[in-house]
Amino acid sequence: MKERNPWHTPLTIIIAVIGVIAIVALVTIAVLQNKPLIPKYKYGIVLDAGSSHTAMYIYEWPAEKDNNTGRVEQTHCCKVSGSGISDYASDPKLAGESLKACMRDAERFVPSERHEETPLYLGATAGMRLLNIKDSAASDRVFQAVSESLQKSPFSFQGARILSGQEEGAFGWVTVNYLDDRLEQGLETTGALDLGGASTQISFISDSFDGSESPSNYVAFRLYGNDYNLYTHSFLCYGKDQALRMALAHQTQSGPGSIVDPCFNNGYSAVKNYSVLYESPCVSGRKPSSAPQTFTHTGKGNFYECQEVVKSIFNFTECKYSQCSFNGIFQPTLQGTYGAFSAYYFVMKFLNLTDTSVPLQSVKEALARLCATPFDTLKKQHPEVKLKFLNEYCFSGTYIFTLLTEGYNFTSRTFSDIKFIKKIKGSDAGWTLGYMLNLTNMIPAEAPDTPLLPHAGYVSVITVIALVLFVLFILSLRPLWPRCSQKPQIV
Numbered sequence: 001m002k003e004r005n006p007w008h009t010p011l012t013i014i015i016a017v018i019g020v021i022a023i024v025a026l027v028t029i030a031v032l033q034n035k036p037l038i039p040k041y042k043y044g045i046v047l048d049a050g051s052s053h054t055a056m057y058i059y060e061w062p063a064e065k066d067n068n069t070g071r072v073e074q075t076h077c078c079k080v081s082g083s084g085i086s087d088y089a090s091d092p093k094l095a096g097e098s099l100k101a102c103m104r105d106a107e108r109f110v111p112s113e114r115h116e117e118t119p120l121y122l123g124a125t126a127g128m129r130l131l132n133i134k135d136s137a138a139s140d141r142v143f144q145a146v147s148e149s150l151q152k153s154p155f156s157f158q159g160a161r162i163l164s165g166q167e168e169g170a171f172g173w174v175t176v177n178y179l180d181d182r183l184e185q186g187l188e189t190t191g192a193l194d195l196g197g198a199s200t201q202i203s204f205i206s207d208s209f210d211g212s213e214s215p216s217n218y219v220a221f222r223l224y225g226n227d228y229n230l231y232t233h234s235f236l237c238y239g240k241d242q243a244l245r246m247a248l249a250h251q252t253q254s255g256p257g258s259i260v261d262p263c264f265n266n267g268y269s270a271v272k273n274y275s276v277l278y279e280s281p282c283v284s285g286r287k288p289s290s291a292p293q294t295f296t297h298t299g300k301g302n303f304y305e306c307q308e309v310v311k312s313i314f315n316f317t318e319c320k321y322s323q324c325s326f327n328g329i330f331q332p333t334l335q336g337t338y339g340a341f342s343a344y345y346f347v348m349k350f351l352n353l354t355d356t357s358v359p360l361q362s363v364k365e366a367l368a369r370l371c372a373t374p375f376d377t378l379k380k381q382h383p384e385v386k387l388k389f390l391n392e393y394c395f396s397g398t399y400i401f402t403l404l405t406e407g408y409n410f411t412s413r414t415f416s417d418i419k420f421i422k423k424i425k426g427s428d429a430g431w432t433l434g435y436m437l438n439l440t441n442m443i444p445a446e447a448p449d450t451p452l453l454p455h456a457g458y459v460s461v462i463t464v465i466a467l468v469l470f471v472l473f474i475l476s477l478r479p480l481w482p483r484c485s486q487k488p489q490i491v
């Protein structure tokens with residue numbers, strides 16, 4: 001007769017089936033419990049109205065996370081065609097019109113159910129600061145026109161305003177450190193170097209700086225439970241376009257008519273208008289009284305001579321503090337690593353010097369070579385590069401080199417602590433993200449409570465406990481186990 005498998009009793013089968021169902025149910029609940037059901041996002045839009053152009057950034061973050069603590073990422077960027085809004089002073093309506101194409105773009109990228117609740121900000125930087133100095137009524141009219149245009153969008157328009165230089169520097173610093181996950185984890189922070197067309201910002205933490213020596217350069221933050229004493233300064237007129245104006249103005253002082261400029265390549269030649277050159281507040285008041293209408297601007301391409309011209313736009317002597325960068329502005333001792341973005345990146349990218357940390361000597365050699373290249377050769381080497389930029393790379397590169405070394409005092413040792421970057425993890429480096437994080441209170445002052453275990457750890461622990469309980473349960477039923485298969489013992 002065939003022996004029955006002792007495990008095949010109705011009781012053990014029922015126990016086994018219930019046990020398996022219980023484990024599957026437990027693990028399924030554990031997995032589903034903490035998982036977002038459908039990936040739903042919230043959105044925020046920031047328009048960066050820079051001196052040379054306006055760009056729109058769309059950010060998104062998970063809607064389920066409590067108090068908007070989920071990671072914010074840039075999902076889309078739209079470049080407004082035409083020039084910066086400060087160039088529309090004589091026809092402000094056009095400034096409003098120019099934003100429309102990007103706003104239509106935003107309507108497509110943000111799901112329509114979210115339109116009404118999505119905050120929309122416009123922040124203007126040094127171009128509007130200069131227009132405000134030159135003609136504040138014109139600056140008001142431009143803001144009026146862009147605000148009217150943005151109010152017509154379906155988003156929740158939160159206003160258009162000029163950022164102070166301090167805000168521009170501090171929010172750039174917040175952006176790079178947020179994107180690098182340095183704030184939440186309380187890691188050593190990175191300094192931020194931003195070069196625009198009309199101003200430039202430097203922001204970093206230095207242990208020696210507590211704000212007492214120069215309160216106007218001090219910004220205090222408490223983020224995720226950590227205190228930061230940030231040094232920041234924005235130099236108005238030291239963006240690369242206004243710096244070029246100052247360099248040209250300096251060279252026209254010696255005698256009107258023509259300039260032979262070492263910062264432009266040999267073979268470059270253009271006729272320029274005196275009053276256009278001197279219309280900016282960065283140079284106004286210095287126009288020679290006998291100046292003719294136009295002057296000829298030709299290049300002779302020499303990096304070393306160009307450096308001398310560039311140095312002439314800085315004041316290195318005046319300083320009423322313990323130490324200064326330039327123009328009598330206090331600067332504490334440089335410390336740590338730096339992310340350099342916007343025009344710093346564009347110019348260093350052209351020089352092919354962005355991928356690794358670059359020795360200062362290599363930058364010098366690359367610039368000496370670039371400036372010495374005849375303009376015709378340069379055009380043939382770079383047919384894809386816009387002439388407006390190609391014309392100016394010798395000047396811009398020399399300006400960056402001089403600003404970093406003579407202005408901020410980077411040395412051949414500390415220069416390689418600078419990384420030239422455009423994006424961090426898919427989001428552009430710039431002030432816009434930090435600005436939005438601040439206005440939406442998305443960075444808490446105190447560290448949020450975190451669950452004891454991460455999700456994967458939680459699921460594993462639950463599974464192991466369930467298995468152990470199941471085995472213990474089976475073992476506890478031992479007295480009921482069938483014994484019929486045991487051989488009869490011979491007494």
Ligand SMILES: Nc1ncnc2c1ncn2[C@@H]1O[C@H](COP(=O)(O)OP(=O)(O)O)[C@@H](O)[C@H]1O
Nearest residue numbers: 050051052053125126196197198199239343346
């Ligand atoms: N491809 C490029 N090559 C060189 N310079 C560039 C390039 N694209 C943009 N820029 C420059 O970057 C700067 C950006 O400044 P912007 O943000 O408009 O001004 P600001 O921040 O001073 O208000 C401008 O000088 C612009 O000419």
Ligand SMILES: [Ca+2]
Nearest residue numbers: 050125196342
């Ligand atoms: Ca800018």
